[in-house]
Amino acid sequence: MEKRILSIHFYQPTFEDLWFKQAMAANQETVCYTCESCYAMLLLQDKWEKWYELWVNNPDKRFYRYITTGKSRSFVGDVSYFYDEQQEIWLAAISICGKCRGQGYEAAALRLLCATAREAGIPEKDIKNWDFVK
Numbered sequence: 001m002e003k004r005i006l007s008i009h010f011y012q013p014t015f016e017d018l019w020f021k022q023a024m025a026a027n028q029e030t031v032c033y034t035c036e037s038c039y040a041m042l043l044l045q046d047k048w049e050k051w052y053e054l055w056v057n058n059p060d061k062r063f064y065r066y067i068t069t070g071k072s073r074s075f076v077g078d079v080s081y082f083y084d085e086q087q088e089i090w091l092a093a094i095s096i097c098g099k100c101r102g103q104g105y106e107a108a109a110l111r112l113l114c115a116t117a118r119e120a121g122i123p124e125k126d127i128k129n130w131d132f133v134k
Contacts, residue, residue, distance in 0.1 A: 006108040010065035010079065010116065015052050020066060020075045024097060055080065063116065067096070067109050076100040079113050081122075090117070090126045 055064040062082040066075045077096035084091050094109045118124065
């Protein structure tokens, strides 16, 4: 079987792009595989500004991007990482839309997320714990 290499990119969403995050939050097929409470607040539009400021406009503390596909640049999911001071570890998350699962986006996003973290100066010892997909 030939292994297909996916072309994905990370895209920093604008505030107006939060419609996609809301669509993922409203989709039961997507949410059932992720943390429902992580998405629940995004259904409340009055919380969007605070969330956006914390996750997107806070590059020293958090990294958050949409995952886009090759040439079409369609949104297929999102990725993030941040340092949890209580646990003293870096935490990462990847969410893929339900209809896009099982197509290799998860592994491709993990590889790109690890490369992005390395470029940001996150210690290699911490990143190795993420890099379990070969």
